Amino acid sequence: MIRVGLFFGGNSVEHEISIITALQAAEYIDKEKYQIVPVYITKDNRFFTGEEMGKIDNYKDIPAALKKGTQVLFAKGERGAVDLIRHPAKKFGNNTVATIDVALPAVHGTNCEDGTLQGFLTLLDIPYVGCDVYASALGMDKYAMKAVLAYNDIPVLEGKLCHAHDYEKDAEGLMSLLEEKIGYPMIAKPVNLGSSIGISKAKDRKELKKALENAFLYARDVLCEHAIMNLKEINCAVLGDREEAIASECEEPVAADEILSYEDKYIGGGKGAKNAGSKGSGMASLKRKIPAEITKEQRDEVRSLAVSAFKALGCAGVSRIDFMLDQDSGKIYLNEINTIPGSLSFYLWQPLGMSYKELLDRMITLAVKRHRQSKAVTHSFKTNVLAGVKLGGGTKGAKG
Numbered sequence: 001m002i003r004v005g006l007f008f009g010g011n012s013v014e015h016e017i018s019i020i021t022a023l024q025a026a027e028y029i030d031k032e033k034y035q036i037v038p039v040y041i042t043k044d045n046r047f048f049t050g051e052e053m054g055k056i057d058n059y060k061d062i063p064a065a066l067k068k069g070t071q072v073l074f075a076k077g078e079r080g081a082v083d084l085i086r087h088p089a090k091k092f093g094n095n096t097v098a099t100i101d102v103a104l105p106a107v108h109g110t111n112c113e114d115g116t117l118q119g120f121l122t123l124l125d126i127p128y129v130g131c132d133v134y135a136s137a138l139g140m141d142k143y144a145m146k147a148v149l150a151y152n153d154i155p156v157l158e159g160k161l162c163h164a165h166d167y168e169k170d171a172e173g174l175m176s177l178l179e180e181k182i183g184y185p186m187i188a189k190p191v192n193l194g195s196s197i198g199i200s201k202a203k204d205r206k207e208l209k210k211a212l213e214n215a216f217l218y219a220r221d222v223l224c225e226h227a228i229m230n231l232k233e234i235n236c237a238v239l240g241d242r243e244e245a246i247a248s249e250c251e252e253p254v255a256a257d258e259i260l261s262y263e264d265k266y267i268g269g270g271k272g273a274k275n276a277g278s279k280g281s282g283m284a285s286l287k288r289k290i291p292a293e294i295t296k297e298q299r300d301e302v303r304s305l306a307v308s309a310f311k312a313l314g315c316a317g318v319s320r321i322d323f324m325l326d327q328d329s330g331k332i333y334l335n336e337i338n339t340i341p342g343s344l345s346f347y348l349w350q351p352l353g354m355s356y357k358e359l360l361d362r363m364i365t366l367a368v369k370r371h372r373q374s375k376a377v378t379h380s381f382k383t384n385v386l387a388g389v390k391l392g393g394g395t396k397g398a399k400g
Contacts, residue, residue, distance in 0.1 A: 012109035
């Protein structure tokens with residue numbers, strides 16, 4: 001049986017949503033093939049494991065839950081597996097609490113989904129599901145992501161990156177520049193957050209000031225873009241890697257307001273977080289139309305653009321890509337990518353006949369494939385450069 005380390009939580013504003021995604025996946029995974037080892041990451045970046053950490057009800061009181069779990073550190077074990085070592089260690093007895101063969105990150109937001117956790121897993125040299133460090137970091141940075149996409153002829157809205165320092169130095173001057181370059185209405189959003197946190201629309205300077213100050217609460221860099229007035233949001237997930245990828249069905253989220261808020265995504269409709277441990281909730285509880293109410297031509301365009309963007313950004317596993325349809329012009333723009341989407345977007349694959357169990361199995365298979373391919377690449381080589389090195393005494397460095 002393959003031992004899967006399910007990573008969730010972390011130092012992120014989407015901490016609680018990550019718990020939902022992870023423990024929901026644990027319910028659906030093929031338990032005859034995979035053994036789940038829950039790895040909960042606290043908001044101060046400590047790791048806890050144990051059977052109790054895999055139960056959603058325990059997270060109603062996290063301090064109490066931690067007392068039921070075991071804090072661990074990680075060590076490379078035999079034959080490529082990773083051991084979870086009790087911390088602090090007992091003086092006597094075995095301190096290996098569990099062992100994992102592959103990692104399944106179910107984290108969201110900065111310090112987790114942005115390549116931070118992926119870098120840690122890369123150092124451990126363990127196969128892990130989803131995007132690698134590069135694609136994860138690129139997908140989290142809305143500005144860098146759109147620069148890459150624009151270079152690959154994928155339509156994105158023109159925007160302006162604003163730095164907190166510039167706003168603090170000359171707020172009026174920055175807002176004048178935004179009015180000149182973008183014009184109203186415009187959207188201000190933290191450059192590296194998801195779940196609509198810190199995002200707001202401005203129709204005049206008073207609202208722009210409020211929108212910028214709200215966004216700067218969550219990030220030092222803020223992206224401002226022109227807002228589409230007659231907007232329809234269309235989302236599509238992609239499964240695969242750079243070699244081969246397929247698109248899911250398209251969905252049309254239904255917002256309670258002009259912008260799909262955090263509450264719309266996770267709390268609205270009386271579902272979401274409160275019932276997140278049960279099957280079919282989490283992001284699947286969001287009000288949505290599946291399939292989206294768009295033409296066949298629009299559906300084909302969205303699905304094609306989604307796959308192209310996925311490959312251009314070097315993604316792997318499952319990502320959800322969000323588009324904006326300007327209903328006045330008929331143009332479609334890519335808005336953002338979620339490299340680890342809420343509920344892993346399983347509900348977008350069900351209309352195409354793929355179960356959540358099969359989706360998770362394919363994601364793990366892709367992780368093992370990438371790790372195997374990485375092993376075939378030379379990352380280091382033997383050298384005698386250190387043989388004649390003497391430090392001190394004015395000796396020149398290696399490049400000298």
